[in-house]
Amino acid sequence: MILAGQDMRHITIKLMREDLPRASLLLAELAAFAPDERPLLEAELPEIPGTSFRSRIRRAWGHFDRLVALLGELPAQDPDTPLLVLRREQLIEIDQWLAEAWKQCAPCDEALHRIEEEFSELHNLERSLEDFADLDIDLSRLQAQHTHLDMRIGSVPLENEPRLRDILALSNHLILNVAGDGDTLRIVVAGRREDASILDSVLHAAAFQPLSIPESFDDNPGALRAELAARRDKLSQECTQLRGQLANWMTTNRRQMLRARQMLEAAEPYVNLRGAARSRGPLAALQGWVPASYLGQIEAGLRESLSLPFLLEARRPRSDERHLVPVPVRQRGLLQPFAMLVQQYGVPRFGEFDPTILFAITFAGMFGMMFGDIGHGAVIIVTGLVLRRRLRAFTYLFVLAGASAMLFGWLYGSIFGVEHWIDPLWIAPMSDPIYMLTVALAWGVAFLTLGSAIAITNRLQSGDQAGALFGPGGLFSLILYLALLGGMVNLAQGDDFPLVATVLLLVTLLLLIAYQWRSSDAPYGERIFTTLIETFEIVNNYVASSLSFLRVAAFSLNHVALSLAVFTLANSMDTIGHWITLVLGNLFVIVLEGIIVAIQTLRLEYYEGFSRYFYGDGTPFRPLRVGRSQASPTR
Amino acid sequence: MNKLANQAYLRTRLAIMRANLLGREKLAALAQMPLDELAKHTGFDAVTAGNDATRLAAFERALMQTWLDELSALLRPLAGPARRLLTQWASRYELLNIKALVRGKIGQLPNEQIEQSLFELPGFLSLDHERLLNTDSIPELLRQLQKTRYRRLATQALRQYEERPDPFLLDATLDQQFYSDLSHRAQQLEGDDRTETLDLIGRFVDRHNLVWSLRYRFNYGLQPSEVLYLAIDGGRVLNRSLLQQMLQADTLGDALRQLPKNLLSHREMPEEITLIEAAMRDDLFNHAQRAMLRSPSALSSVLAYLVLRHGEITSLYSIVHARVRGLGDDVLAQALDPLQEAAA
Numbered sequence: 001m002i003l004a005g006q007d008m009r010h011i012t013i014k015l016m017r018e019d020l021p022r023a024s025l026l027l028a029e030l031a032a033f034a035p036d037e038r039p040l041l042e043a044e045l046p047e048i049p050g051t052s053f054r055s056r057i058r059r060a061w062g063h064f065d066r067l068v069a070l071l072g073e074l075p076a077q078d079p080d081t082p083l084l085v086l087r088r089e090q091l092i093e094i095d096q097w098l099a100e101a102w103k104q105c106a107p108c109d110e111a112l113h114r115i116e117e118e119f120s121e122l123h124n125l126e127r128s129l130e131d132f133a134d135l136d137i138d139l140s141r142l143q144a145q146h147t148h149l150d151m152r153i154g155s156v157p158l159e160n161e162p163r164l165r166d167i168l169a170l171s172n173h174l175i176l177n178v179a180g181d182g183d184t185l186r187i188v189v190a191g192r193r194e195d196a197s198i199l200d201s202v203l204h205a206a207a208f209q210p211l212s213i214p215e216s217f218d219d220n221p222g223a224l225r226a227e228l229a230a231r232r233d234k235l236s237q238e239c240t241q242l243r244g245q246l247a248n249w250m251t252t253n254r255r256q257m258l259r260a261r262q263m264l265e266a267a268e269p270y271v272n273l274r275g276a277a278r279s280r281g282p283l284a285a286l287q288g289w290v291p292a293s294y295l296g297q298i299e300a301g302l303r304e305s306l307s308l309p310f311l312l313e314a315r316r317p318r319s320d321e322r323h324l325v326p327v328p329v330r331q332r333g334l335l336q337p338f339a340m341l342v343q344q345y346g347v348p349r350f351g352e353f354d355p356t357i358l359f360a361i362t363f364a365g366m367f368g369m370m371f372g373d374i375g376h377g378a379v380i381i382v383t384g385l386v387l388r389r390r391l392r393a394f395t396y397l398f399v400l401a402g403a404s405a406m407l408f409g410w411l412y413g414s415i416f417g418v419e420h421w422i423d424p425l426w427i428a429p430m431s432d433p434i435y436m437l438t439v440a441l442a443w444g445v446a447f448l449t450l451g452s453a454i455a456i457t458n459r460l461q462s463g464d465q466a467g468a469l470f471g472p473g474g475l476f477s478l479i480l481y482l483a484l485l486g487g488m489v490n491l492a493q494g495d496d497f498p499l500v501a502t503v504l505l506l507v508t509l510l511l512l513i514a515y516q517w518r519s520s521d522a523p524y525g526e527r528i529f530t531t532l533i534e535t536f537e538i539v540n541n542y543v544a545s546s547l548s549f550l551r552v553a554a555f556s557l558n559h560v561a562l563s564l565a566v567f568t569l570a571n572s573m574d575t576i577g578h579w580i581t582l583v584l585g586n587l588f589v590i591v592l593e594g595i596i597v598a599i600q601t602l603r604l605e606y607y608e609g610f611s612r613y614f615y616g617d618g619t620p621f622r623p624l625r626v627g628r629s630q631a632s633p634t635r
Numbered sequence: 636m637n638k639l640a641n642q643a644y645l646r647t648r649l650a651i652m653r654a655n656l657l658g659r660e661k662l663a664a665l666a667q668m669p670l671d672e673l674a675k676h677t678g679f680d681a682v683t684a685g686n687d688a689t690r691l692a693a694f695e696r697a698l699m700q701t702w703l704d705e706l707s708a709l710l711r712p713l714a715g716p717a718r719r720l721l722t723q724w725a726s727r728y729e730l731l732n733i734k735a736l737v738r739g740k741i742g743q744l745p746n747e748q749i750e751q752s753l754f755e756l757p758g759f760l761s762l763d764h765e766r767l768l769n770t771d772s773i774p775e776l777l778r779q780l781q782k783t784r785y786r787r788l789a790t791q792a793l794r795q796y797e798e799r800p801d802p803f804l805l806d807a808t809l810d811q812q813f814y815s816d817l818s819h820r821a822q823q824l825e826g827d828d829r830t831e832t833l834d835l836i837g838r839f840v841d842r843h844n845l846v847w848s849l850r851y852r853f854n855y856g857l858q859p860s861e862v863l864y865l866a867i868d869g870g871r872v873l874n875r876s877l878l879q880q881m882l883q884a885d886t887l888g889d890a891l892r893q894l895p896k897n898l899l900s901h902r903e904m905p906e907e908i909t910l911i912e913a914a915m916r917d918d919l920f921n922h923a924q925r926a927m928l929r930s931p932s933a934l935s936s937v938l939a940y941l942v943l944r945h946g947e948i949t950s951l952y953s954i955v956h957a958r959v960r961g962l963g964d965d966v967l968a969q970a971l972d973p974l975q976e977a978a979a
Contacts, residue, residue: 039683055747062769106771113778157791163864170879171860183790201861205804207794344711603643611647617708 002357003461004348004618005327007292010036010317013302015310017049017284020277021085021270023310024286026301028269028624032294034326035276035624036287045278045285053088054271056095060264061628063098067257070109071250074257077265086267094260101257105249108242115239120184122235124155125211126228128186131179150196152189152203154210161185164206171198186211269624289326289621290314317350322462325350326621335360337397345606346616351461353454355614362447362609363601364404369440370555370597371401372408372429373563375416376590380405401598412556416586417563429556436553444549445485448542448608452478455613462615470515472538473612480508481542512538545608552604555597562589644712645933649940652705653927656940657947665951666967670958679955687959692751694955698948699728699754705944709937716823717934720832723817724941728754729762730809733780736767737805740776773800788812803855807847807865814840818869824934831926831935835942837871838922841898842915844873849908853887872898905974913973920946 011033015023027033068074086094156164158180165175173191180186187208191199250257270277277286290298292314299312317325329347331339338360348354371377384391384398391398409415413424429436452473459468469475483504487497516531566585570578610616657665665673674680682693706725710718732753739749746768753764762783770776773796780789792805818840821832844866851862859882866878872895884890891904891911898904899918905911919942926939950971957967968975 042683058765059746059769062765065766065769113774157787157794159787160791166875167860167864170863183787198858198860201858202864204795204799204801205807205861205864207791209794209798346708607643607647 002354004352004354005325005350005621008289008317008325008327008350008621009292009295009314010287010321010325011290011295011298011312011314012041012285012287013310013312014283014285015302015306016308017279017282019306019308019310020049020273020279020284020286021087021267022305023302024269024273024277024624025085025266025626026305027288027298028626030294030297030301031623031625032290032298033624034289034621035273036289036324037275038287038324039275039278040287041278041285045280045283047279048275049277049279049284050270050273053091053267054274056091057264057267057271060091060095060098060260063095063102064257064260064264066109067098067101067105070105070112071246074254074261077258077262086263086270090263091267094263097256098260101253105246108246111242112239115235115242118235119232121209121211122228122232124184124186127179127181128153128211129224131186146193148193150191150193150199152199152208152210153187154189154203154208155180155184155186156203156206156208158183158185160206161187164202164208167202168199171195171202173199265627268628269626272624288624291328291621319463322350324619326619327354328621331356334396334400336393338363340393341602342610343620345610346614347618347620349458349462349615349618352458352615352618353613355454355610358450358454359605359609360400363605364400366443366552366601366604367401367597368404368406368408369443369552370600371405371559371594372412372556373414373417373559374406374409374422375414376586376594377402377405377407377409379586379590380594408556414560414563416582417560417566417589419560428560429553430560433553433557436556437550440549440551440553441546443552444546444608447549447604448545448612449478449482451609451612452481458613458615466515470512472541476508476511477538477542479504480512480539483508484539484542485546509535509539545612548604548608551600555593555600559589559593562593642933645709645937648709649927649933649936652709652940652944655705656943657951662947662950662954662971666954666964666971668958673955673958677951677955679959689751691952691956691959695952696755698952702941702945702948703728703754703756706941709941713934716820717828720817720820720824720934721937721941722760723813723820724938726760727813728756729760730813732756732762732764733767733785733809734806736764736776737773737802740770740773741800741802785812804865807851810843810847811865811867814843814867814869827930827932828934831930831932832938833869834871835923835926835935835938837869838919839942840867840870841873842912842919843867844870844878845894845898845915846908846912848878848882849887849890849911852882852890854908859883910973916946917974 013023161175161178168175168189168191171191173189173195176188176190178185178187189199189203189208273286276288277284279285295312295314302310302312327348327350329339329343335356339356342348342354342356342359368377380402381399382402384395384402387398388395410422411424411426413419413422413428415421419428419430427435455471455473456468456475456478459465459471459474464471467474471477483501487501487505490496490498490501512535513531516534517527520527520530563585566582566589570581570585573581665676668676671680677694678697679690679694682690682697703725706721710721713721735752736749739752750764750768756762756764762785767776767779770779774793777789777793777796780786781793783789788808792808795801795804795808814836817836818833821829821836823829824832848862848866851857851865852859857865859879862882863875863879866875868875877893877895881890881893884893887908888906891906894904899914900921901918902914905914923939923942927936927943930936930939953970954967957970
């Protein structure tokens with residue numbers, strides 16, 4: 001597809017309201033319908049159906065998720081289980097059942113959290129007592145009320161301690177002892193009794209939790225240990241008992257939980273229609289975008305599954321809808337890695353030139369020209385194939401880049417840097433560097449001209465006539481560039497600057513200046529300045545971009561030079577050293593130069609190509625799907 | 636992509652996006668327009684469904700979505716500390732959502748109403764609002780939050796809440812963590828990126844610390860030590876010792892006299908907290924404008940652009956909001972530029 005999203009159609013399905021859930025399920029199963037939530041039918045069908053349905057579904061999911069978090073995951077759904085349409089009364093029943101189920105289990109959840117906190121407190125207490133036992137401090141004295149001294153024992157989150165220490169120091173308080181493990185620190189804070197309110201406020205802000213020391217700590221350590229152990233045992237027993245209750249509950253209600261999940265998942269497509277479905281009384285309609293190739297399937301599916309009459313209307317997108325049409329970006333096979341690289345930059349607008357194919361061809365071409373070598377290309381292909389499981393779609397990129405390198409290797413007559421094994425079909429780069437640079441420049445001119453032509457088409461498609469004519473990369477700047485280039489070529493060949501080129505140059509320059517002048521509303525002086533600078537930038541941009549393509553030739557020469565360096569080094573060694581150097585040298589060339597060339601090619605594509613003609617701000621096509629979608633819980 | 640290529644990409648994108656900025660004059664012109672014309676210029680007319688409140692909420696979300704989309708585009712070439720920095724910047728919307736969720740739960744609002752005040756977040760932010768929304772109480776909400784990357788913060792908030800429920804303390808803790816993480820991430824950058832972004836973030840922190848410290852101390856009557864504890868590290872001018880000096884003062888006027896003269900570039904510090912906030916904001920935006928155009932760091936320029944764009948989006952929303960609600964020109968002018976109004 002050259003123009004993005006050209007086969008997209010806007011459809012409206014008019015049907016009876018009770019068939020909406022079934023129709024949405026069918027569309028989701030086909031995964032070819034992206035809902036359109038504009039209120040196009042608001043006048044005739046003012047209601048958005050399923051609002052209460054939607055909030056019930058979400059509440060039901062909320063309870064379901066909390067139950068699963070408490071009781072453990074359920075087994076996966078059998079994929080062969082037929083999907084059922086969830087009726088309103090069934091939803092109410094499921095929602096009520098889940099709410100009741102959560103009501104039964106929530107006290108256990110709360111109790112488990114309380115037990116967890118008590119365990120944590122017990123742990124902190126035990127560790128604190130160990131700390132203080134080592135320090136031989138009389139804690140009952142610390143705990144007691146003093147006239148002037150204010151002592152606090154407790155714990156704070158680890159990350160709060162340094163700040164707390166600094167701030168308390170400013171108000172003449174001290175942190176006397178710090179010990180801890182994990183995320184919590186146990187501390188003793190001391191200060192003046194009269195500053196108690198200051199201490200209270202800072203400790204609260206630092207999430208300080210006071211520890212209550214048992215009275216038996218000082219007089220009977222054995223009794224204390226027994227007391228703490230008894231508390232721990234009691235908590236463990238409570239915990240086991242609660243877990244047992246929950247397990248019993250789950251055994252009794254597993255089937256009902258599975259049914260609830262199945263029904264709620266089946267209702268998701270209907271829920272996710274949102275404003276794309278509208279209704280009035282028993283009548284309803286839903287609207288969205290589908291690829292034209294799916295129209296037949298959708299109609300047949302609706303005919304088969306809906307019991308009541310329906311009407312399917314399809315039309316091409318209108319010109320005022322262009323910015324709204326979602327564009328399918330998924331490419332399969334050879335083009336998939338290139339589509340992914342294009343998406344790194346952006347998604348094409350509807351009707352915009354989809355650069356994927358051009359990108360794939362020019363990427364492979366430029367990579368091959370810069371890295372032309374039959375042997376090295378073959379290694380890249382083999383590497384791609386060996387690592388295909390890890391590389392997945394990018395295997396194709398390796399294969400295509402390697403094949404292109406092999407093709408250019410054949411044209412250059414180069415195998416692993418050796419240039420005398422086969423005759424070049426075209427030219428050995430080092431034999432005529434100037435010619436190579438000229439070819440690269442010509443390629444750059446062709447690339448930029450094509451890019452500008454696409455930019456002009458894209459701007460015309462999106463209704464930006466002024467940009468297509470006068471903007472950077474527009475028609476007049478392209479003519480100016482080509483006239484300048486033609487004149488320079490003539491000059492370089494020893495001829496005069498042609499009159500036609502001079503006239504075209506002057507006329508387009510004046511037009512561009514006039515346009516820049518009119519577009520600016522700045523004060524007089526600034527207007528002159530910006531007009532001149534902007535016009536200069538348009539011209540300069542073309543010249544700089546053209547020269548940027550010289551790197552294509554430079555890297556082809558670099559490849560030969562690096563190979564020569566490897567051979568020179570290898571030839572200075574004995575037989576074993578020679579072969580080791582050759583192997584390592586070639587590996588070095590393949591890895592290092594391969595990466596650099598790939599980056600340079602991407603750079604040329606992105607900055608000399610995409611930034612010139614590609615808007616990349618389109619909407620990706622995200623069809624309605626069966627099952628719990630990401631769209632519903634993520635706001 | 637290499638660093639040079641990233642810089643080129645960011646500069647290219649930024650050059651294109653800069654055209655989206657309206658500037659003060661255009662904003663002022665929009666503020667003068669009647670609602671119909673204003674709606675046409677701002678895209679508010681495209682939001683048709685529902686009553687005024689619903690439309691305004693949808694409009695605000697659409698504006699923020701634009702900002703987040705632009706940020707997503709600028710994030711594309713970035714990796715490592717630079718990417719983490721910008722992602723953290725975007726996560727302020729996660730914080731706003733958490734604050735809205737907490738306030739909603741405290742006010743026992745229905746989930747649908749709480750949801751209306753939440754921002755839609757892009758894919759690179761991972762907070763699952765649905766799960767947080769489907770909770771019965773603040774402790775349960777905070778326990779759900781413990782399962783996210785806000786675990787430490789939620790644990791702390793849970794401890795604080797169990798002892799004494801204080802919504803503003805949670806707000807302050809969230810802000811503190813946000814700016815601390817931001818400064819921490821900026822520290823990991825290198826060269827110009829590091830210096831320039833730390834300078835910009837430092838100005839943010841100064842503004843936040845000054846305004847909120849004054850509010851906590853003189854409006855809420857908190858103890859100086861507590862206010863100091865809640866302040867954020869990493870300010871450009873206002874360090875802890877300066878803040879302490881300021882907070883020891885008995886009156887707002889005395890506190891302001893403790894401030895260094897270079898806190899504001901081209902004006903005297905006003906004597907009302909609202910005006911102080913406006914002056915600091917103005918100063919920050921002037922700096923951001925310069926950084927966007929002239930900073931040697933593309934990352935810092937991007938951050939400055941996002942700051943400016945966010946500021947304009949907020950103003951745009953205020954204008955539409957004021958017009959829809961039928962507020963007078965004077966109220967709108969006061970909200971948009973309180974400094975000028977005070978001078979007048």
